[in-house]
Amino acid sequence: MALRSPAVAGSWYPGSPSALAAAVDSYISEAGDGPQPLSRLVGLIAPHAGLIYSGPVAAYAYRQLRARLVDLIVLVGPSHFVGFDGVAIHRGGFDTPLGVAEFDEGAAAAITSAASIVREHPTAHLREHSLEMQMPFIKRVAPQAKIVALLMGWQEEETARALGDALGSALAGRDVLLVASTDLSHYQDAATAAALDAVVIDHVSRLDADGLQRALNRRPDHACGGGPTVAVMRAARQLGATDAVILKYADSGDVSGDKSAVVGYLAAALGTRS
Secondary structure, three states, X not given: OOOEOOOOEOOOEOOOHHHHHHHHHHHHHHHOOOOOOOOEEEEEEEOOOOHHHHHHHHHHHHHHHOOOOOOEEEEEEEOOOOOOOOEEEEOOOEEEOOEEEOEOHHHHHHHHHHOOOEEEOHHHHHOOOOOHHHXXXXXXXXXXXXXXXXXXXXXXXXXXXXXXXXXXXXXXXXOOEEEEEOOOOEEEOHHHHHHHHHHHHHHHHOOOHHHHHHHHHXXXXXXOOHHHXXXXXXXXXXXXXOEEEEEEEEEXXXXXXXXXXXXXXXXXXXXXXX
């Protein structure tokens, strides 16, 4: 099993353990100590831009783990640099400045057995940041958790549907957290971005994977990780989720001050209220 080395440590987020831990802790602290919105947590949706931009939003998602013991996290993100059919699994852990996120071989075997579209594609993972940007939060709030890392290539509707169903069947009966890694619209002015992003937020709030897929079929630019989000929402339903809570929405202009061309960020939780 190959240990994946960090690709964007020291650029997209601090490369030193102390600086990275301090940054993550600060974002989680600023996100507040509000009540847990869901009694059972099945999934999260979190962004994956540079930490100073998306970290304040991602913290709203990962703060949900502070009072929970999570042993397995299955992450699904988009491939930004390598195009391919199906889903690429990394058979190994992720190295980070905060330590190694260990690989869950049993869960990976169950997922690959459930879906022929999931296969090894090491090159797809080498430069990809969409899953790596989740690791600082995971290592800070759920350091004991093992992971399975999945990248979706071409975000076809059939791929999202098949992956969601595979995750639902392969992980049934397991105490697992699903994470969809996605940013929302890219490089629109803030008003246009908000309108595009509201479509995603509406479907997520209703846990409506099929409705989100239809919206993405019409306009794929709603989200760079739309396919992974649909797959995770679909799987979450099959694993018992009945509710979704929108935790935070913001855009990059809230940090940069430039509202002329922004990227949208969403944090959401999927699960059951009681």
